[in-house]
Amino acid sequence: MARVVVDVMLKPEILDPQGRAVQGALGRLGIEGVLDVRQGKQFVIELEGEVTAERREQLHALASELLCNPVIEDFILIVEGDE
Amino acid sequence: MRIGVVTFPGSLDDRDAARAVRLAGGEAVALWHGDADLRNVDAVVLPGGFSYGDYLRCGAISRFAPVMSEIVSAAGGGLPVLGICNGFQILCESHLLPGALTRNDHLHFICRDQRLRIEDTTSAWTADYAQGQEIVVPLKNGEGCFVADEHTLDALEGEGRVIARYVGVNPNGSRRDIAGIRNARGNVVGLMPHPEHAVEELTGPTTDGLGFFTSILHSVVNA
Numbered sequence: 001m002a003r004v005v006v007d008v009m010l011k012p013e014i015l016d017p018q019g020r021a022v023q024g025a026l027g028r029l030g031i032e033g034v035l036d037v038r039q040g041k042q043f044v045i046e047l048e049g050e051v052t053a054e055r056r057e058q059l060h061a062l063a064s065e066l067l068c069n070p071v072i073e074d075f076i077l078i079v080e081g082d083e
Numbered sequence: 084m085r086i087g088v089v090t091f092p093g094s095l096d097d098r099d100a101a102r103a104v105r106l107a108g109g110e111a112v113a114l115w116h117g118d119a120d121l122r123n124v125d126a127v128v129l130p131g132g133f134s135y136g137d138y139l140r141c142g143a144i145s146r147f148a149p150v151m152s153e154i155v156s157a158a159g160g161g162l163p164v165l166g167i168c169n170g171f172q173i174l175c176e177s178h179l180l181p182g183a184l185t186r187n188d189h190l191h192f193i194c195r196d197q198r199l200r201i202e203d204t205t206s207a208w209t210a211d212y213a214q215g216q217e218i219v220v221p222l223k224n225g226e227g228c229f230v231a232d233e234h235t236l237d238a239l240e241g242e243g244r245v246i247a248r249y250v251g252v253n254p255n256g257s258r259r260d261i262a263g264i265r266n267a268r269g270n271v272v273g274l275m276p277h278p279e280h281a282v283e284e285l286t287g288p289t290t291d292g293l294g295f296f297t298s299i300l301h302s303v304v305n306a
Contacts, residue, residue: 010185014230015256017190066147068305069140071183072230 002047004059004078008068009040043067051079084300087114087124089154089170091145095132098281103279104128106278107296119149125303126163126207127154129170131223141184141226142172151177163207163299165211168224170274171263180264180273181239181257187224188256196221196288197276198250199262203243206269207302213296218283218291222254229257229264229276237274239264244274 016038023037023043047055059077068075086104088111101111112124119128135144145151149294151173158164158179165175173179187193198219201212212218228294231239236258239245247263253277263274278292 008282013232015188015228016183017188017256021190066139066143069143071181071185072185073176 002049002051004045004047005057005078005080006043006045006063006067007040007076007078008043008050008063008073009038009075010073014072041067084109084126084303085112085122085124085264086110086296086299087121087125087127089114089129089150091116091132091134091204092149093133093136094130094169096130096155096249096277097132099158099277100128100130100167100279101297103282103292106282107293107300109296109300112205114150116150118146118306119153119167121150121153121162126165126299128279129154129164129173129174130279131168131170134173136170137226140172140176141169141172142176145169145173146176149182155179158266158271160201161268161270163302164272165208165295165299166273167277167279168227168275171275172226174271174273179271180266181235182229182264184224184226185228185230185274186253187228190224192223192225193254194221194223195228195254196252197252198221199247199276200250201247203265204244205243206246206265206272206298208265208272208295208298210245210302217250218281218294219289220276220277220278220292221288222276224255224275229255229261229275231258238266241258242267247274247276252259 019037019039086109088101095183104111248260265272280294282294
Protein backbone atom coordinates (compact mmCIF):
# COMPACT_ATOMS: atom_id res chain seq x y z
CA MET A 1 0.00 0.00 0.00
CA ALA A 2 1.17 3.51 -0.75
CA ARG A 3 0.20 6.68 1.01
CA VAL A 4 0.10 10.07 -0.69
CA VAL A 5 -0.38 13.36 1.12
CA VAL A 6 -1.59 16.49 -0.65
CA ASP A 7 -1.41 19.80 1.19
CA VAL A 8 -3.53 22.61 -0.25
CA MET A 9 -2.93 26.20 0.85
CA LEU A 10 -4.43 29.50 -0.25
CA LYS A 11 -1.95 31.47 -2.33
CA PRO A 12 -0.06 34.05 -0.29
CA GLU A 13 -1.87 36.97 -1.96
CA ILE A 14 -5.35 35.57 -1.18
CA LEU A 15 -6.89 36.87 2.03
CA ASP A 16 -7.44 34.07 4.55
CA PRO A 17 -10.11 35.31 6.96
CA GLN A 18 -10.25 31.94 8.74
CA GLY A 19 -6.53 32.02 9.43
CA ARG A 20 -6.90 35.57 10.69
CA ALA A 21 -9.69 34.51 13.05
CA VAL A 22 -7.51 31.70 14.42
CA GLN A 23 -4.68 34.16 14.91
CA GLY A 24 -7.05 36.40 16.87
CA ALA A 25 -8.01 33.45 19.09
CA LEU A 26 -4.35 32.65 19.77
CA GLY A 27 -3.91 36.17 21.05
CA ARG A 28 -6.84 35.72 23.41
CA LEU A 29 -5.28 32.48 24.72
CA GLY A 30 -2.25 34.48 25.73
CA ILE A 31 0.05 32.99 23.08
CA GLU A 32 2.32 35.83 22.05
CA GLY A 33 4.55 36.45 19.11
CA VAL A 34 2.38 34.81 16.43
CA LEU A 35 3.08 36.72 13.24
CA ASP A 36 0.65 34.98 10.91
CA VAL A 37 -1.70 31.98 10.66
CA ARG A 38 -2.84 30.47 7.37
CA GLN A 39 -5.40 27.68 7.24
CA GLY A 40 -5.21 24.94 4.62
CA LYS A 41 -6.41 21.44 3.84
CA GLN A 42 -4.64 18.10 3.89
CA PHE A 43 -5.73 15.07 1.89
CA VAL A 44 -4.34 11.65 2.78
CA ILE A 45 -4.81 9.18 -0.02
CA GLU A 46 -4.16 5.46 0.33
CA LEU A 47 -3.51 3.46 -2.80
CA GLU A 48 -3.15 -0.20 -3.66
CA GLY A 49 0.29 -1.22 -4.79
CA GLU A 50 3.14 1.06 -5.76
CA VAL A 51 3.07 4.63 -7.01
CA THR A 52 4.30 4.26 -10.57
CA ALA A 53 5.30 7.19 -12.76
CA GLU A 54 1.92 6.97 -14.50
CA ARG A 55 0.11 6.91 -11.15
CA ARG A 56 2.10 9.92 -10.03
CA GLU A 57 0.98 11.84 -13.10
CA GLN A 58 -2.66 10.93 -12.38
CA LEU A 59 -2.26 12.12 -8.79
CA HIS A 60 -0.87 15.44 -9.95
CA ALA A 61 -3.84 15.84 -12.28
CA LEU A 62 -6.21 14.96 -9.42
CA ALA A 63 -4.55 17.52 -7.16
CA SER A 64 -4.54 20.33 -9.69
CA GLU A 65 -8.00 19.70 -11.15
CA LEU A 66 -10.03 18.66 -8.12
CA LEU A 67 -8.28 18.99 -4.76
CA CYS A 68 -7.02 22.51 -5.43
CA ASN A 69 -8.40 25.49 -7.34
CA PRO A 70 -5.31 26.94 -9.03
CA VAL A 71 -6.95 30.38 -9.17
CA ILE A 72 -6.66 30.75 -5.41
CA GLU A 73 -4.66 27.79 -4.11
CA ASP A 74 -1.30 26.00 -4.40
CA PHE A 75 -0.64 22.38 -3.53
CA ILE A 76 2.25 20.18 -2.48
CA LEU A 77 2.04 16.45 -3.21
CA ILE A 78 4.19 14.07 -1.22
CA VAL A 79 4.39 10.34 -1.82
CA GLU A 80 5.37 8.81 1.51
CA GLY A 81 8.71 7.09 1.28
CA ASP A 82 10.02 9.63 -1.24
CA GLU A 83 13.28 11.21 -0.26
CA MET B 84 -38.94 29.04 -24.81
CA ARG B 85 -37.45 26.22 -22.74
CA ILE B 86 -35.21 27.30 -19.86
CA GLY B 87 -33.53 24.45 -17.99
CA VAL B 88 -32.97 24.65 -14.24
CA VAL B 89 -30.45 22.16 -12.87
CA THR B 90 -31.00 20.39 -9.56
CA PHE B 91 -27.87 19.15 -7.80
CA PRO B 92 -27.95 17.32 -4.47
CA GLY B 93 -28.12 20.29 -2.10
CA SER B 94 -29.60 22.84 -4.52
CA LEU B 95 -32.03 25.15 -2.70
CA ASP B 96 -33.25 27.71 -5.17
CA ASP B 97 -34.11 25.52 -8.15
CA ARG B 98 -37.85 25.87 -7.53
CA ASP B 99 -37.67 29.63 -7.15
CA ALA B 100 -35.58 29.85 -10.32
CA ALA B 101 -38.14 27.73 -12.20
CA ARG B 102 -40.91 29.95 -10.85
CA ALA B 103 -39.07 33.07 -12.00
CA VAL B 104 -38.74 31.55 -15.47
CA ARG B 105 -42.51 30.89 -15.57
CA LEU B 106 -43.39 34.37 -14.27
CA ALA B 107 -41.24 35.85 -17.03
CA GLY B 108 -43.22 33.84 -19.58
CA GLY B 109 -40.88 30.93 -20.24
CA GLU B 110 -41.23 27.19 -19.82
CA ALA B 111 -39.10 25.87 -16.95
CA VAL B 112 -37.52 22.49 -17.65
CA ALA B 113 -36.09 20.47 -14.76
CA LEU B 114 -32.58 19.16 -15.43
CA TRP B 115 -30.97 16.55 -13.19
CA HIS B 116 -27.29 16.67 -12.25
CA GLY B 117 -26.85 12.98 -12.94
CA ASP B 118 -28.24 13.05 -16.49
CA ALA B 119 -25.98 14.03 -19.37
CA ASP B 120 -29.05 15.42 -21.15
CA LEU B 121 -30.04 19.06 -21.65
CA ARG B 122 -33.52 18.11 -22.94
CA ASN B 123 -33.35 20.56 -25.85
CA VAL B 124 -33.42 23.66 -23.66
CA ASP B 125 -32.69 27.11 -25.06
CA ALA B 126 -30.86 28.30 -21.93
CA VAL B 127 -29.83 27.00 -18.51
CA VAL B 128 -29.97 28.37 -14.96
CA LEU B 129 -27.63 26.96 -12.31
CA PRO B 130 -29.43 27.81 -9.08
CA GLY B 131 -28.23 28.68 -5.61
CA GLY B 132 -27.80 26.35 -2.69
CA PHE B 133 -25.11 24.11 -1.28
CA SER B 134 -24.51 21.53 -3.99
CA TYR B 135 -22.71 18.48 -2.58
CA GLY B 136 -22.80 20.20 0.81
CA ASP B 137 -20.16 22.70 -0.39
CA TYR B 138 -17.65 19.92 0.33
CA LEU B 139 -14.07 20.47 -0.82
CA ARG B 140 -14.86 23.95 -2.23
CA CYS B 141 -18.21 25.45 -3.24
CA GLY B 142 -19.03 24.12 -6.71
CA ALA B 143 -15.89 21.97 -6.98
CA ILE B 144 -17.66 18.61 -7.05
CA SER B 145 -20.68 19.80 -9.07
CA ARG B 146 -18.30 20.70 -11.84
CA PHE B 147 -17.82 17.00 -12.52
CA ALA B 148 -21.55 16.13 -12.60
CA PRO B 149 -22.67 14.53 -15.90
CA VAL B 150 -24.99 17.46 -16.69
CA MET B 151 -22.09 19.90 -16.33
CA SER B 152 -20.00 18.35 -19.10
CA GLU B 153 -22.98 18.92 -21.41
CA ILE B 154 -23.39 22.49 -20.17
CA VAL B 155 -19.70 23.34 -20.51
CA SER B 156 -19.60 22.16 -24.11
CA ALA B 157 -22.97 23.76 -25.01
CA ALA B 158 -21.90 27.05 -23.40
CA GLY B 159 -18.83 26.99 -25.62
CA GLY B 160 -21.24 26.84 -28.56
CA GLY B 161 -23.24 29.83 -27.29
CA LEU B 162 -25.91 28.31 -25.03
CA PRO B 163 -26.94 31.00 -22.51
CA VAL B 164 -26.12 30.00 -18.93
CA LEU B 165 -26.89 31.98 -15.76
CA GLY B 166 -25.26 30.87 -12.51
CA ILE B 167 -26.72 32.38 -9.36
CA CYS B 168 -24.79 32.21 -6.07
CA ASN B 169 -23.76 28.52 -5.88
CA GLY B 170 -24.32 28.48 -9.64
CA PHE B 171 -21.77 31.31 -10.00
CA GLN B 172 -19.33 29.27 -7.90
CA ILE B 173 -19.90 26.26 -10.18
CA LEU B 174 -19.27 28.40 -13.30
CA CYS B 175 -15.94 29.60 -11.85
CA GLU B 176 -14.92 26.08 -10.83
CA SER B 177 -15.84 24.90 -14.35
CA HIS B 178 -13.64 27.65 -15.85
CA LEU B 179 -16.57 29.07 -17.80
CA LEU B 180 -15.93 32.29 -15.87
CA PRO B 181 -12.62 33.58 -14.45
CA GLY B 182 -11.83 34.12 -10.79
CA ALA B 183 -13.12 32.36 -7.70
CA LEU B 184 -15.54 32.94 -4.83
CA THR B 185 -14.04 32.68 -1.38
CA ARG B 186 -15.12 33.05 2.23
CA ASN B 187 -16.72 36.42 3.01
CA ASP B 188 -13.98 38.67 4.37
CA HIS B 189 -15.88 39.16 7.66
CA LEU B 190 -16.51 35.37 7.97
CA HIS B 191 -20.26 35.74 8.59
CA PHE B 192 -23.03 34.34 6.43
CA ILE B 193 -24.96 37.34 5.18
CA CYS B 194 -28.60 37.65 4.22
CA ARG B 195 -29.93 41.06 3.22
CA ASP B 196 -31.70 42.99 0.50
CA GLN B 197 -28.81 44.30 -1.57
CA ARG B 198 -28.61 47.25 -3.94
CA LEU B 199 -26.77 46.59 -7.20
CA ARG B 200 -25.90 48.65 -10.23
CA ILE B 201 -26.30 46.95 -13.61
CA GLU B 202 -23.14 47.83 -15.53
CA ASP B 203 -23.46 45.84 -18.71
CA THR B 204 -26.60 45.34 -20.74
CA THR B 205 -25.05 43.49 -23.66
CA SER B 206 -25.21 40.04 -22.05
CA ALA B 207 -28.00 37.57 -22.83
CA TRP B 208 -29.24 37.91 -19.25
CA THR B 209 -29.13 41.69 -18.69
CA ALA B 210 -30.43 43.13 -21.97
CA ASP B 211 -33.75 44.26 -20.45
CA TYR B 212 -32.04 46.53 -17.92
CA ALA B 213 -30.85 50.08 -18.51
CA GLN B 214 -27.13 50.79 -18.25
CA GLY B 215 -26.48 52.06 -14.73
CA GLN B 216 -29.90 50.98 -13.44
CA GLU B 217 -29.97 50.28 -9.72
CA ILE B 218 -31.89 47.25 -8.49
CA VAL B 219 -32.53 45.67 -5.08
CA VAL B 220 -32.53 41.88 -4.77
CA PRO B 221 -31.82 39.47 -1.90
CA LEU B 222 -28.25 38.39 -1.21
CA LYS B 223 -27.43 35.36 0.93
CA ASN B 224 -24.02 33.78 1.00
CA GLY B 225 -21.11 32.69 3.14
CA GLU B 226 -18.60 32.43 0.31
CA GLY B 227 -19.38 35.33 -1.98
CA CYS B 228 -16.08 37.19 -1.98
CA PHE B 229 -15.11 37.42 -5.64
CA VAL B 230 -11.35 37.28 -6.16
CA ALA B 231 -9.11 37.20 -9.22
CA ASP B 232 -5.63 38.46 -9.95
CA GLU B 233 -5.21 42.15 -10.84
CA HIS B 234 -4.64 41.38 -14.51
CA THR B 235 -7.93 39.44 -14.72
CA LEU B 236 -9.83 42.17 -12.84
CA ASP B 237 -8.42 44.82 -15.21
CA ALA B 238 -9.41 42.71 -18.21
CA LEU B 239 -12.95 42.15 -16.87
CA GLU B 240 -13.40 45.88 -16.34
CA GLY B 241 -11.67 46.87 -19.58
CA GLU B 242 -13.85 44.55 -21.65
CA GLY B 243 -17.08 45.62 -19.91
CA ARG B 244 -17.56 42.16 -18.45
CA VAL B 245 -18.56 43.29 -14.97
CA ILE B 246 -22.35 43.03 -15.27
CA ALA B 247 -23.28 44.22 -11.76
CA ARG B 248 -21.59 45.86 -8.79
CA TYR B 249 -22.58 46.24 -5.16
CA VAL B 250 -23.79 49.74 -4.29
CA GLY B 251 -23.61 51.29 -0.82
CA VAL B 252 -22.26 48.28 1.04
CA ASN B 253 -19.81 45.69 -0.21
CA PRO B 254 -21.33 42.74 1.65
CA ASN B 255 -18.53 40.18 1.32
CA GLY B 256 -15.25 41.84 0.40
CA SER B 257 -15.52 41.15 -3.33
CA ARG B 258 -12.73 42.80 -5.28
CA ARG B 259 -13.80 46.07 -6.89
CA ASP B 260 -17.35 45.58 -5.56
CA ILE B 261 -18.02 42.96 -8.23
CA ALA B 262 -21.39 41.18 -7.84
CA GLY B 263 -21.55 39.56 -11.27
CA ILE B 264 -19.52 38.98 -14.43
CA ARG B 265 -19.96 37.54 -17.89
CA ASN B 266 -17.80 35.68 -20.39
CA ALA B 267 -16.44 37.42 -23.48
CA ARG B 268 -19.31 36.28 -25.68
CA GLY B 269 -21.95 37.37 -23.16
CA ASN B 270 -23.89 34.10 -23.03
CA VAL B 271 -22.50 32.98 -19.66
CA VAL B 272 -23.27 35.16 -16.63
CA GLY B 273 -22.51 34.57 -12.95
CA LEU B 274 -24.16 36.60 -10.20
CA MET B 275 -23.83 36.26 -6.44
CA PRO B 276 -27.15 37.92 -5.37
CA HIS B 277 -30.49 36.29 -6.12
CA PRO B 278 -32.73 37.86 -8.79
CA GLU B 279 -35.03 34.82 -8.66
CA HIS B 280 -36.12 35.84 -5.16
CA ALA B 281 -37.22 39.28 -6.37
CA VAL B 282 -39.86 38.50 -8.95
CA GLU B 283 -43.12 39.03 -7.02
CA GLU B 284 -44.21 41.72 -4.61
CA LEU B 285 -45.72 39.17 -2.24
CA THR B 286 -42.45 37.36 -1.54
CA GLY B 287 -39.62 39.63 -2.64
CA PRO B 288 -38.36 43.08 -1.67
CA THR B 289 -38.96 44.22 -5.27
CA THR B 290 -39.65 42.69 -8.66
CA ASP B 291 -36.29 43.96 -9.91
CA GLY B 292 -34.93 40.45 -10.48
CA LEU B 293 -37.43 39.58 -13.17
CA GLY B 294 -35.33 41.41 -15.77
CA PHE B 295 -32.74 38.61 -15.87
CA PHE B 296 -35.44 36.15 -16.88
CA THR B 297 -37.26 38.39 -19.36
CA SER B 298 -33.87 39.32 -20.87
CA ILE B 299 -33.09 35.73 -21.72
CA LEU B 300 -36.50 35.15 -23.31
CA HIS B 301 -35.95 38.18 -25.54
CA SER B 302 -32.32 37.24 -26.27
CA VAL B 303 -33.25 33.74 -27.35
CA VAL B 304 -36.12 34.98 -29.53
CA ASN B 305 -33.83 37.49 -31.24
CA ALA B 306 -30.97 35.00 -31.71
